[in-house]
Amino acid sequence: MLGPNGAGKTTLLRLLSTLLRPSRGTLEVLGAALPDEAYKVRGRIGFVAHEPLLYRELSAVENLEYYCGLYGVEQARAVELLDAVGIGPARNAPLRELSRGSVQRVALARAVLHRPALLLLDEAFSHLDPAAVELVQPLIGRSAGVTRVLTSHDAMAAAAEADVVLGLRAAHPVLLAPAAELDAATIRELYR
């Protein structure tokens, strides 16, 4: 999803994640009509939001263990994922002591903890350095093998990740096209 600031990208992701209720219209995610059947899909969606949705006073491993309990996932998965995103000895320190980039890695681990079928990624690569972006590719990149809906401040990079691009402006769709058919001029026009 591409579009200028305020176009409604985050709102649409929050609707898809079941966090927001649509005020009108219909919404279907993974075959379930929202909000009535939200309970059917919550366990199949992974959401990386602007905020990490983690507790600053708890450590990385304590945060993930908490979510393991909520999702009914084995506790060993927490350590496995923290290793995968490169949070080593820092896993036992309170999150408030970690850098924003490290917290973002933990947030990514939280989002994939329950092996979701659909990943909603709202600026998921923000705060990550190039090495970290590389590191998390197997979890949230194309190679993860799950359906992804993503937004990014880097429109060209986001389009390169995508099969289909939805362009939004002022909460309305203005573009829906295969990513391969988009050129730089079309994307620039979307942000005008």
Add this chain to the structure above:
Amino acid sequence: MSGPLRALLRKELRLELRTLAALPAMMLFAVSLFVLAHFTLNRSVLEGDLAAGVLWIALLLASLLGANRLFVADVQQGGLEGFMLAPVERSLLLLSKVIVMLVFLLALEIIAVPAFAVLLLGPPLGPAIGWLALLLALADVGIALVAVLVSALASRTRARDLFVALIGLPLMLPIAIGAARGSAPLLAFAAHAPAARWPLMIGLYDLILGLIAFALFDFLVEE
């Protein structure tokens, strides 16, 4: 106990142990009120209605401090949204918050009631302890339910502290009346058992609050 409920409770207790945001303030506040009552009432010992009034005012006001903190970490750090994304019943959050508030109140009373007996109470506390424990247990359930409901409602407002006090105290009034009237004969020099209607009244109010909380909680935490 279910896995999600255990996870919620462990998280709540870890957060309180790390931050000590609620319990020390509640205890200190209650004991401070006893000291204040000692000087402002100009009495070295209290008994009967006055003793019951001071004890329950202190406990109810101190409970508001705990109520104010119940959803702070969840709302400010995004944990509430994290919970809302999970495939678990919303009522588990209600249950976990009520249990945590009950733990806070129990810890408060373990400190505050003996402190009250030492600092202000004229008659000995020993003979009254059984009935008083029953009244405390019944009142705690109601206070915890009001605290969770009001703090969930207030969590997204800017004037959270004010909101909890303004809405919470009127809702706690039936508990305050039943608990104070029930405790007064227990805390008198000629102590005797309270009329059964007071614990029954608190119990009935607990039941009504529980039903309201169960019916409303989903709407309070959803955006």
